[in-house]
Each structure stands twice: as structure tokens, then as C-alpha cells.
Amino acid sequence: MKLTQEKLVVIFAQKRNMGRPVFLIGFMGCGKSTTGKKLAKNIGYAFFDTDTEIEKMTGKSIPEIFEQEGEAAFRMIEHSVIESLSQRKNAIVATGGGTPCFYNNIQIMRDAGITVYLRMSAESLAKRLQQSKTVRPLLLRLSPAQLLPAIEEQLEKRKPFYEQASLKIKGENLDIESLIKAVRAELFR
Numbered sequence: 001m002k003l004t005q006e007k008l009v010v011i012f013a014q015k016r017n018m019g020r021p022v023f024l025i026g027f028m029g030c031g032k033s034t035t036g037k038k039l040a041k042n043i044g045y046a047f048f049d050t051d052t053e054i055e056k057m058t059g060k061s062i063p064e065i066f067e068q069e070g071e072a073a074f075r076m077i078e079h080s081v082i083e084s085l086s087q088r089k090n091a092i093v094a095t096g097g098g099t100p101c102f103y104n105n106i107q108i109m110r111d112a113g114i115t116v117y118l119r120m121s122a123e124s125l126a127k128r129l130q131q132s133k134t135v136r137p138l139l140l141r142l143s144p145a146q147l148l149p150a151i152e153e154q155l156e157k158r159k160p161f162y163e164q165a166s167l168k169i170k171g172e173n174l175d176i177e178s179l180i181k182a183v184r185a186e187l188f189r
Helices: 005-017 032-043 050-058 062-068 071-085 105-112 122-131 144-162 176-187
Strands: 022-025 046-049 091-094 114-119 167-170
Touching: 022 032, 022 105, 032 046, 032 091, 032 176, 046 050, 050 062, 050 071, 062 071, 071 105, 105 114, 114 176, 122 144, 167 176
Parallel strands: 022 091, 022 114, 046 091, 114 167
Antiparallel strands: none
């Protein structure tokens, strides 16, 4: 088979997308870390969690950073982690819920790779977060009655950032096989 210039252009375009990082975005508790680990294993990519990377970099837990340094300092550190991870090849990155909404993080992620929004209703998120054992600094001072309205308010503010994702996937009852197919199609497009 003779390779024409047109075939070479298609092959080059496919190779250009291969290896690009995949960023999972969405509200806290939507399953980015759990889904990211499964996705990474299935497509043979390394897995990174921005919160874990921040904790390694600072030697502090996320709640400690929020308490001692404040949210603004946390967001600056988070931004530097996104800049660094955007340079990685063959990586699945689970981001924090607010990551896409600060600085130009959503643009950095979109330019570097594929963004996947794990979309969930406020009600589903509230149920998951009430059952979660993970300490969430932005929810610490909320009573159970305040949780759902707070999530609805934050979700509305963050939606314009989340909706910029390359792929939007329903997070409730997530079908990992469908997600893998969608990500592969995007990588080899």
C-alpha cells in the first residue's frame, strides 16, 4: 500500500492527539478520582489527582492549606499544578471541583488535552457528599439543611466553566465502558 500525502496527514493528525492528557472536571463528589483511576488503567495512562499533587508539593493536607493559607493561596498552588500536569503525556488528571473556574485553568486544560465534565444533579451530589468521609474545606461550616442550596448555588456559578469541556458525561450510574469509548474516540480523532 502506497502512502499518499493525504494518508500521511491523517496519520499525523491522529498521532498528534494520541498521548494528550485527559482532565476530569466537575463538582466535588462527582467521582473524578474513582473514575480517573479506572479510566487510566483501561487506556494505559498514568493517573494524577491535583489535590494529591498539591499535598505532595506543600507537605500539607488540603484542609490545612485552606485553614492556614486561605483559598486564594490554594488556588495559586492549584494553578501551578495544572500548568505542570498539562505538559504530561499519557495522563489522566482528576481535578478539584473549582479548578476549571480559577485563573485560566479551563483554557490551559482545553489547549493541552481533552476535558471531560462528569455532570451530576445537585441532589445526587448532596447525597454523595453527605455520605463521603473526605474532608471538604468549602463545606465544613454547612449544616445538612444548608448543603443542597449551597451546592445548587456553586453549581450554577461553575456551570459556564464545566460546560466548556470537550466531553460531557452523565455522572449518575456512569458507564465506564462508554466513557472509555468516548475518550478513545476523542484521542484518535
